[in-house]
Amino acid sequence: MSRLYYKIWADAIQRYWKHHPKQPWKLNVFLMMTWMHTLNAFIVALWLKYFDILVIPILACFIHKPQIYQNFRLA
Known part of the structure; x- marks a missing residue:
């Protein structure tokens, strides 16, 4: 993996x-x-997140925020 990382950086520097x-x-x-x-x-x-392999709490908070308001009931 370190060689691949080195090749990516070396290629970027040479192209620049x-x-x-x-x-x-x-x-x-x-x-x-x-x-x-x-x-x-x-x-x-x-x-x-799309394939439900990993649940990311910050994305769940921002994506599903309207459901929180729908579940909230005024008594």
């Missing part, structure tokens, strides 16, 4: 050097890779 040789690359590559990994983790979490 190729297309933008005069610009500073460290922050831009870091932000791009962070955004890609965050998006990937969010997509995986949504698929796990």
Whole structure:
């Protein structure tokens, strides 16, 4: 797994050097890779939620909030 991670980072740095040789690359590559990994983790979490494999309390709170109000009755 560490070699795959290294290849992804090395490929991102080399591509950035190729297309933008005069610009500073460290922050831009870091932000791009962070955004890609965050998006990937969010997509995986949504698929796990969709197939009811993993229950994520924060998503259940935001997605099913109207059901809370429907169950609430005024006496």
